[in-house]
Structure formats: C-alpha cells, structure tokens
Amino acid sequence: FLKGKTALITGSTSGIGGGYAKALAAEGATVMINGFGDKSEIDTLCQELESLSGVKAAYSNADMTKPEEIRQMCADCAEQLGVVDILINNAGIQHVAPVDEFPEDKWDAIMDIICNSAFHTTKAVLPGMKEKGWGRIINTGSMHSTVASPYKSAYNAAKHAILGFSKTVALEVAAQGITVNTISPGYTWTPLIEGQIPNTMKVRGLSREQVINDVLLAPQPTKEFVQIEQIAALAVFLCQENSRSITGANMNIDGGWTAQ
Ligand code: NAD
Numbered sequence: 001f002l003k004g005k006t007a008l009i010t011g012s013t014s015g016i017g018g019g020y021a022k023a024l025a026a027e028g029a030t031v032m033i034n035g036f037g038d039k040s041e042i043d044t045l046c047q048e049l050e051s052l053s054g055v056k057a058a059y060s061n062a063d064m065t066k067p068e069e070i071r072q073m074c075a076d077c078a079e080q081l082g083v084v085d086i087l088i089n090n091a092g093i094q095h096v097a098p099v100d101e102f103p104e105d106k107w108d109a110i111m112d113i114i115c116n117s118a119f120h121t122t123k124a125v126l127p128g129m130k131e132k133g134w135g136r137i138i139n140t141g142s143m144h145s146t147v148a149s150p151y152k153s154a155y156n157a158a159k160h161a162i163l164g165f166s167k168t169v170a171l172e173v174a175a176q177g178i179t180v181n182t183i184s185p186g187y188t189w190t191p192l193i194e195g196q197i198p199n200t201m202k203v204r205g206l207s208r209e210q211v212i213n214d215v216l217l218a219p220q221p222t223k224e225f226v227q228i229e230q231i232a233a234l235a236v237f238l239c240q241e242n243s244r245s246i247t248g249a250n251m252n253i254d255g256g257w258t259a260q
Pocket of ligand 1: 037
C-alpha cells in the first residue's frame, strides 16, 4: 500500500532502522537508508530493499551530528527518489557513565544524533509534505522517553526531548494530513544493546549474564527482548490511512516496562 511513496530513514544500516526499511520496502515504498557500516553490507541491504519493493533504494552516509550533511541528505533523497512522504528519525547511540564522569563529547554526540538531527530532517522535509497534504513522521523514542535509568543522562535527556519535539510538530501540522508520532521500544536485541554491555559490566561490577538478566531484562515484564520486526510492523501501521487520527502519540512497545 506504499507504492509511489518515498521513505527516508536515519540510522537504518543496522538494527531497528534496518527493520523499518525492510518493512516499508515490503509494502512497496522506495527507501533511502542512512548510517555507517561496511560498504558491501550496505550494498547488500540496498539490493534486498530493491527486491522487496520492486523500486529503487538509495543510501546516504550523512553524519547526523552535521546539519549541513543532514540537509544535503534530505535534498539528495528528494532528487534521487522523490519528495519524502515518510520520515523516520531513528539514528541513535548510547553511552553509559555516571553524570559527573560523563564525557562532554559523548553528551554532545548523543544530543546531536538523537535529538538535533530530527529537527534538521523535519525542517527540511515538512515543506514537501505540506505541499502534498500527506506525510508520516515517526521518531524512535525509547522507554527512556518517559522514565529514566541511572548512568544514561545524555540518552534519557535526548529521548525525553525527542518526545516533546514530536508532540509539538504534531500540533503544528495536524490539519495538513501529516501525522507525527513517537515509537518507544523497550530493550530490543541490536548492536546498540550489545555495545553497552561492557560499560554496564564495568560501572555496575557485573558479569555479562548478570547485565542481560538482572539489568536489561529485569524491569521488562515480558522477560524477553522486543523484536525488531514487531517495531517495524508498528511503523507500517502508522503509515496506513486508518492511522491518520493517531498523531502526537507515544506508542510504547516495551513489554510492559512503562506500565510499572
Ligand atoms: P544500532 O546501533 O543497531 O543502529 C543505530 C544506527 O544509527 C546505525 O545504522 C548507525 O550507523 C546509525 N548511526 C549512529 N551514529 C550515526 C551518525 N552520527 N549519523 C548517522 N547515523 C548514525 O541501534 P538500534 O538499537 O537499532 O537503535 C536504533 C534506535 O532505536 C536508536 O534511536 C535507539 O536509541 C532506539 N532504541 C533502541 C532500543 C534497543 O533496545 N535496541 C530501545 C529503545 C530505543
């Protein structure tokens, strides 16, 4: 049902973003992916997207800490694939450390990649959506958009901020056929989670198994990781016509985490 629609997804060379890309392509959307990674793996993903959608896919290596590159990515997407109909702001990184030891450069990078980049992409694509009178903007939040865990001050601040930003843009464009929502996953097994295990072991003095079972899954009532495909299916749902009254919403998909 997304034939003829163009989707731009930041941070989609891996993990949840890759899942969004495949699910939207499977519905026929032409997709531009973004992020870092191995060139041959990125080429393979683009080919997979093209065979799923039957139309062209593209890749941008824009760095989400660099506003100029973000604006160029949005322009390239419109030029190569068409005016952006669906924008998913998904790029993210994590750093785990007590606030009084938190490195300044990590703080800035997390704020830029998770929060500030969404401002730049949204600002760049909204005029095209307004002209068409249709658009879907989805921001990847987190359970840490509404609740906190220690040692993640930058991430939790950025994820709270992106939820506030989503709600604001939703109100600004509500009457123009454009919806803006936040999808807030609980712990999902991706390279981002894998990467924070060593630091968490260090700051909490725990083994790998203890971090997985006693830190990550302990507060997730289902006791299992959310699956990438489940999150992608929610994004597809938000792109449907019947979802047009869902805007400014925070969709928790967190195994009950934030119900506690
Ligand atoms: P991931 O590490 O698998 O993917 C992150 C993506 O962002 C990659 O494509 C990476 O190349 C890209 N990226 C990183 N820095 C970038 C930069 N400077 N410029 C452009 N792209 C950049 O992680 P993931 O778990 O799939 O995370 C995706 C999103 O989901 C993030 O916003 C994350 O905060 C959020 N999230 C993840 C979980 C989880 O448990 N995995 C839970 C809640 C929210």
